[in-house]
Amino acid sequence: MFNIEVTGEFVAFFVFAVIIISGAVLMVSFTKVVHMVISLAAVFLGLAGMFVLLEAEFVAFVQVLIYAGAVSILMVFGIMMTKHQAMQDEPKRPVHEALSAIAALCLFGILFYAIRITELSVPEQFQAGEDNTMEIGKLLYTGYVIPFELVSVLLTVAFIGAIVIAKKEAD
Incomplete structure:
Protein backbone atom coordinates (compact mmCIF):
# COMPACT_ATOMS: atom_id res chain seq x y z
CA MET A 1 0.00 0.00 0.00
CA HIS A 84 9.70 33.87 43.55
CA GLN A 85 6.77 33.75 45.91
CA ALA A 86 4.37 30.87 46.14
CA MET A 87 1.44 31.51 43.83
CA GLN A 88 -2.09 30.68 44.78
CA ASP A 89 -4.01 28.22 42.66
CA GLU A 90 -6.33 29.97 40.26
CA PRO A 91 -9.99 29.04 40.48
CA LYS A 92 -11.28 26.65 37.83
CA ARG A 93 -13.19 28.34 35.05
CA PRO A 94 -14.88 25.66 32.97
CA VAL A 95 -16.61 28.19 30.70
CA HIS A 96 -13.31 29.84 29.79
CA GLU A 97 -11.68 26.47 29.21
CA ALA A 98 -14.53 25.34 26.95
CA LEU A 99 -14.46 28.60 24.96
CA SER A 100 -10.68 28.34 24.61
CA ALA A 101 -10.97 24.77 23.32
CA ILE A 102 -13.66 25.78 20.80
CA ALA A 103 -11.57 28.76 19.65
CA ALA A 104 -8.48 26.55 19.26
CA LEU A 105 -10.44 23.99 17.20
CA CYS A 106 -11.89 26.76 15.00
CA LEU A 107 -8.41 28.21 14.44
CA PHE A 108 -7.07 24.75 13.58
CA GLY A 109 -9.92 24.23 11.11
CA ILE A 110 -9.36 27.58 9.42
CA LEU A 111 -5.61 27.02 9.14
CA PHE A 112 -6.08 23.47 7.88
CA TYR A 113 -8.55 24.66 5.22
CA ALA A 114 -6.27 27.54 4.17
CA ILE A 115 -3.26 25.24 3.84
CA ARG A 116 -5.23 22.66 1.85
CA ILE A 117 -6.55 25.14 -0.75
CA THR A 118 -3.28 27.06 -1.18
CA GLU A 119 -1.22 26.23 -4.23
CA LEU A 120 2.44 27.07 -3.88
CA SER A 121 4.63 27.49 -6.90
CA VAL A 122 8.42 27.58 -7.02
CA PRO A 123 9.93 30.43 -9.05
CA GLU A 124 11.82 29.28 -12.11
CA GLN A 125 14.96 31.25 -11.24
CA PHE A 126 15.20 29.73 -7.75
CA GLN A 127 18.19 27.55 -7.09
CA ALA A 128 19.85 26.79 -3.82
CA GLY A 129 23.32 28.21 -3.33
CA GLU A 130 26.28 25.91 -3.02
CA ASP A 131 27.35 27.57 0.23
CA ASN A 132 24.37 29.02 2.12
CA THR A 133 26.52 30.65 4.78
CA MET A 134 28.65 32.44 2.20
CA GLU A 135 25.56 33.78 0.41
CA ILE A 136 24.01 34.99 3.68
CA GLY A 137 27.29 36.68 4.63
CA LYS A 138 27.54 38.44 1.27
CA LEU A 139 23.97 39.72 1.54
CA LEU A 140 24.39 40.72 5.18
CA TYR A 141 27.56 42.75 4.66
CA THR A 142 26.65 44.33 1.31
CA GLY A 143 22.94 44.93 0.87
CA TYR A 144 21.87 44.86 4.52
CA VAL A 145 24.86 46.37 6.33
CA ILE A 146 22.95 49.37 7.76
CA PRO A 147 20.12 47.30 9.33
CA PHE A 148 22.75 44.84 10.63
CA GLU A 149 24.66 47.63 12.38
CA LEU A 150 21.44 49.18 13.72
CA VAL A 151 20.45 45.85 15.26
CA SER A 152 23.85 45.60 16.97
CA VAL A 153 23.41 49.11 18.41
CA LEU A 154 19.88 48.25 19.56
CA LEU A 155 21.08 45.08 21.30
CA THR A 156 23.90 46.98 23.00
CA VAL A 157 21.48 49.63 24.29
CA ALA A 158 19.09 46.91 25.53
CA PHE A 159 21.95 45.15 27.31
CA ILE A 160 23.08 48.37 29.02
CA GLY A 161 19.46 49.11 29.99
CA ALA A 162 19.09 45.66 31.54
CA ILE A 163 22.26 46.24 33.59
CA VAL A 164 20.99 49.61 34.80
CA ILE A 165 17.62 48.13 35.82
CA ALA A 166 19.29 45.22 37.60
CA LYS A 167 21.62 47.59 39.50
CA LYS A 168 18.66 49.76 40.64
CA GLU A 169 16.85 46.69 42.02
CA ALA A 170 19.98 45.53 43.87
CA ASP A 171 20.36 48.90 45.66
Missing part, protein backbone atom coordinates in the same frame (compact mmCIF):
# COMPACT_ATOMS: atom_id res chain seq x y z
CA PHE A 2 2.64 2.53 1.05
CA ASN A 3 5.98 2.43 -0.68
CA ILE A 4 8.27 4.07 1.88
CA GLU A 5 12.01 3.75 1.66
CA VAL A 6 13.60 3.93 5.12
CA THR A 7 16.76 6.00 4.88
CA GLY A 8 18.94 7.71 7.46
CA GLU A 9 17.30 11.03 6.67
CA PHE A 10 13.85 9.49 7.19
CA VAL A 11 14.85 8.09 10.60
CA ALA A 12 16.57 11.34 11.62
CA PHE A 13 13.43 13.30 10.73
CA PHE A 14 11.29 11.17 13.04
CA VAL A 15 13.88 11.25 15.84
CA PHE A 16 14.02 15.06 15.67
CA ALA A 17 10.22 15.23 15.43
CA VAL A 18 9.87 13.13 18.59
CA ILE A 19 12.40 15.33 20.39
CA ILE A 20 10.57 18.50 19.35
CA ILE A 21 7.08 17.26 20.18
CA SER A 22 8.02 15.64 23.48
CA GLY A 23 10.02 18.71 24.52
CA ALA A 24 7.09 20.99 23.70
CA VAL A 25 4.61 18.80 25.59
CA LEU A 26 6.95 18.60 28.58
CA MET A 27 7.47 22.37 28.42
CA VAL A 28 3.78 23.04 29.00
CA SER A 29 3.38 20.13 31.44
CA PHE A 30 6.16 20.83 33.92
CA THR A 31 5.54 23.07 36.91
CA LYS A 32 9.14 23.96 37.77
CA VAL A 33 10.56 26.71 35.60
CA VAL A 34 14.05 25.21 35.34
CA HIS A 35 12.58 21.97 33.97
CA MET A 36 10.58 24.03 31.48
CA VAL A 37 13.75 25.77 30.27
CA ILE A 38 15.51 22.43 29.79
CA SER A 39 12.55 21.15 27.78
CA LEU A 40 12.59 24.32 25.70
CA ALA A 41 16.32 23.83 25.04
CA ALA A 42 15.54 20.29 23.81
CA VAL A 43 12.98 21.75 21.40
CA PHE A 44 15.57 24.26 20.14
CA LEU A 45 18.13 21.49 19.59
CA GLY A 46 15.55 19.38 17.74
CA LEU A 47 14.75 22.34 15.51
CA ALA A 48 18.45 22.78 14.77
CA GLY A 49 18.56 19.14 13.69
CA MET A 50 15.60 19.75 11.38
CA PHE A 51 17.41 22.73 9.86
CA VAL A 52 20.42 20.50 9.18
CA LEU A 53 18.13 18.04 7.40
CA LEU A 54 16.83 20.94 5.29
CA GLU A 55 20.45 21.84 4.40
CA ALA A 56 20.21 25.19 6.20
CA GLU A 57 23.44 24.84 8.14
CA PHE A 58 23.74 28.51 9.04
CA VAL A 59 20.25 28.65 10.53
CA ALA A 60 20.96 25.43 12.47
CA PHE A 61 24.17 26.91 13.86
CA VAL A 62 22.39 30.13 14.86
CA GLN A 63 19.58 28.08 16.43
CA VAL A 64 22.04 26.21 18.64
CA LEU A 65 24.23 29.20 19.41
CA ILE A 66 21.56 31.79 20.15
CA TYR A 67 18.44 29.94 21.22
CA ALA A 68 19.58 26.67 22.74
CA GLY A 69 22.63 28.28 24.30
CA ALA A 70 22.20 31.94 25.05
CA VAL A 71 18.44 32.19 25.56
CA SER A 72 18.26 29.11 27.76
CA ILE A 73 21.18 30.30 29.91
CA LEU A 74 19.64 33.77 30.14
CA MET A 75 16.35 32.28 31.28
CA VAL A 76 18.06 30.18 33.95
CA PHE A 77 19.99 33.21 35.24
CA GLY A 78 16.82 35.31 35.18
CA ILE A 79 15.05 32.68 37.25
CA MET A 80 17.93 32.44 39.69
CA MET A 81 18.22 36.22 40.15
CA THR A 82 14.55 36.95 40.78
CA LYS A 83 12.57 36.29 43.91
Whole structure:
Protein backbone atom coordinates (compact mmCIF):
# COMPACT_ATOMS: atom_id res chain seq x y z
CA MET A 1 0.00 0.00 0.00
CA PHE A 2 2.64 2.53 1.05
CA ASN A 3 5.98 2.43 -0.68
CA ILE A 4 8.27 4.07 1.88
CA GLU A 5 12.01 3.75 1.66
CA VAL A 6 13.60 3.93 5.12
CA THR A 7 16.76 6.00 4.88
CA GLY A 8 18.94 7.71 7.46
CA GLU A 9 17.30 11.03 6.67
CA PHE A 10 13.85 9.49 7.19
CA VAL A 11 14.85 8.09 10.60
CA ALA A 12 16.57 11.34 11.62
CA PHE A 13 13.43 13.30 10.73
CA PHE A 14 11.29 11.17 13.04
CA VAL A 15 13.88 11.25 15.84
CA PHE A 16 14.02 15.06 15.67
CA ALA A 17 10.22 15.23 15.43
CA VAL A 18 9.87 13.13 18.59
CA ILE A 19 12.40 15.33 20.39
CA ILE A 20 10.57 18.50 19.35
CA ILE A 21 7.08 17.26 20.18
CA SER A 22 8.02 15.64 23.48
CA GLY A 23 10.02 18.71 24.52
CA ALA A 24 7.09 20.99 23.70
CA VAL A 25 4.61 18.80 25.59
CA LEU A 26 6.95 18.60 28.58
CA MET A 27 7.47 22.37 28.42
CA VAL A 28 3.78 23.04 29.00
CA SER A 29 3.38 20.13 31.44
CA PHE A 30 6.16 20.83 33.92
CA THR A 31 5.54 23.07 36.91
CA LYS A 32 9.14 23.96 37.77
CA VAL A 33 10.56 26.71 35.60
CA VAL A 34 14.05 25.21 35.34
CA HIS A 35 12.58 21.97 33.97
CA MET A 36 10.58 24.03 31.48
CA VAL A 37 13.75 25.77 30.27
CA ILE A 38 15.51 22.43 29.79
CA SER A 39 12.55 21.15 27.78
CA LEU A 40 12.59 24.32 25.70
CA ALA A 41 16.32 23.83 25.04
CA ALA A 42 15.54 20.29 23.81
CA VAL A 43 12.98 21.75 21.40
CA PHE A 44 15.57 24.26 20.14
CA LEU A 45 18.13 21.49 19.59
CA GLY A 46 15.55 19.38 17.74
CA LEU A 47 14.75 22.34 15.51
CA ALA A 48 18.45 22.78 14.77
CA GLY A 49 18.56 19.14 13.69
CA MET A 50 15.60 19.75 11.38
CA PHE A 51 17.41 22.73 9.86
CA VAL A 52 20.42 20.50 9.18
CA LEU A 53 18.13 18.04 7.40
CA LEU A 54 16.83 20.94 5.29
CA GLU A 55 20.45 21.84 4.40
CA ALA A 56 20.21 25.19 6.20
CA GLU A 57 23.44 24.84 8.14
CA PHE A 58 23.74 28.51 9.04
CA VAL A 59 20.25 28.65 10.53
CA ALA A 60 20.96 25.43 12.47
CA PHE A 61 24.17 26.91 13.86
CA VAL A 62 22.39 30.13 14.86
CA GLN A 63 19.58 28.08 16.43
CA VAL A 64 22.04 26.21 18.64
CA LEU A 65 24.23 29.20 19.41
CA ILE A 66 21.56 31.79 20.15
CA TYR A 67 18.44 29.94 21.22
CA ALA A 68 19.58 26.67 22.74
CA GLY A 69 22.63 28.28 24.30
CA ALA A 70 22.20 31.94 25.05
CA VAL A 71 18.44 32.19 25.56
CA SER A 72 18.26 29.11 27.76
CA ILE A 73 21.18 30.30 29.91
CA LEU A 74 19.64 33.77 30.14
CA MET A 75 16.35 32.28 31.28
CA VAL A 76 18.06 30.18 33.95
CA PHE A 77 19.99 33.21 35.24
CA GLY A 78 16.82 35.31 35.18
CA ILE A 79 15.05 32.68 37.25
CA MET A 80 17.93 32.44 39.69
CA MET A 81 18.22 36.22 40.15
CA THR A 82 14.55 36.95 40.78
CA LYS A 83 12.57 36.29 43.91
CA HIS A 84 9.70 33.87 43.55
CA GLN A 85 6.77 33.75 45.91
CA ALA A 86 4.37 30.87 46.14
CA MET A 87 1.44 31.51 43.83
CA GLN A 88 -2.09 30.68 44.78
CA ASP A 89 -4.01 28.22 42.66
CA GLU A 90 -6.33 29.97 40.26
CA PRO A 91 -9.99 29.04 40.48
CA LYS A 92 -11.28 26.65 37.83
CA ARG A 93 -13.19 28.34 35.05
CA PRO A 94 -14.88 25.66 32.97
CA VAL A 95 -16.61 28.19 30.70
CA HIS A 96 -13.31 29.84 29.79
CA GLU A 97 -11.68 26.47 29.21
CA ALA A 98 -14.53 25.34 26.95
CA LEU A 99 -14.46 28.60 24.96
CA SER A 100 -10.68 28.34 24.61
CA ALA A 101 -10.97 24.77 23.32
CA ILE A 102 -13.66 25.78 20.80
CA ALA A 103 -11.57 28.76 19.65
CA ALA A 104 -8.48 26.55 19.26
CA LEU A 105 -10.44 23.99 17.20
CA CYS A 106 -11.89 26.76 15.00
CA LEU A 107 -8.41 28.21 14.44
CA PHE A 108 -7.07 24.75 13.58
CA GLY A 109 -9.92 24.23 11.11
CA ILE A 110 -9.36 27.58 9.42
CA LEU A 111 -5.61 27.02 9.14
CA PHE A 112 -6.08 23.47 7.88
CA TYR A 113 -8.55 24.66 5.22
CA ALA A 114 -6.27 27.54 4.17
CA ILE A 115 -3.26 25.24 3.84
CA ARG A 116 -5.23 22.66 1.85
CA ILE A 117 -6.55 25.14 -0.75
CA THR A 118 -3.28 27.06 -1.18
CA GLU A 119 -1.22 26.23 -4.23
CA LEU A 120 2.44 27.07 -3.88
CA SER A 121 4.63 27.49 -6.90
CA VAL A 122 8.42 27.58 -7.02
CA PRO A 123 9.93 30.43 -9.05
CA GLU A 124 11.82 29.28 -12.11
CA GLN A 125 14.96 31.25 -11.24
CA PHE A 126 15.20 29.73 -7.75
CA GLN A 127 18.19 27.55 -7.09
CA ALA A 128 19.85 26.79 -3.82
CA GLY A 129 23.32 28.21 -3.33
CA GLU A 130 26.28 25.91 -3.02
CA ASP A 131 27.35 27.57 0.23
CA ASN A 132 24.37 29.02 2.12
CA THR A 133 26.52 30.65 4.78
CA MET A 134 28.65 32.44 2.20
CA GLU A 135 25.56 33.78 0.41
CA ILE A 136 24.01 34.99 3.68
CA GLY A 137 27.29 36.68 4.63
CA LYS A 138 27.54 38.44 1.27
CA LEU A 139 23.97 39.72 1.54
CA LEU A 140 24.39 40.72 5.18
CA TYR A 141 27.56 42.75 4.66
CA THR A 142 26.65 44.33 1.31
CA GLY A 143 22.94 44.93 0.87
CA TYR A 144 21.87 44.86 4.52
CA VAL A 145 24.86 46.37 6.33
CA ILE A 146 22.95 49.37 7.76
CA PRO A 147 20.12 47.30 9.33
CA PHE A 148 22.75 44.84 10.63
CA GLU A 149 24.66 47.63 12.38
CA LEU A 150 21.44 49.18 13.72
CA VAL A 151 20.45 45.85 15.26
CA SER A 152 23.85 45.60 16.97
CA VAL A 153 23.41 49.11 18.41
CA LEU A 154 19.88 48.25 19.56
CA LEU A 155 21.08 45.08 21.30
CA THR A 156 23.90 46.98 23.00
CA VAL A 157 21.48 49.63 24.29
CA ALA A 158 19.09 46.91 25.53
CA PHE A 159 21.95 45.15 27.31
CA ILE A 160 23.08 48.37 29.02
CA GLY A 161 19.46 49.11 29.99
CA ALA A 162 19.09 45.66 31.54
CA ILE A 163 22.26 46.24 33.59
CA VAL A 164 20.99 49.61 34.80
CA ILE A 165 17.62 48.13 35.82
CA ALA A 166 19.29 45.22 37.60
CA LYS A 167 21.62 47.59 39.50
CA LYS A 168 18.66 49.76 40.64
CA GLU A 169 16.85 46.69 42.02
CA ALA A 170 19.98 45.53 43.87
CA ASP A 171 20.36 48.90 45.66
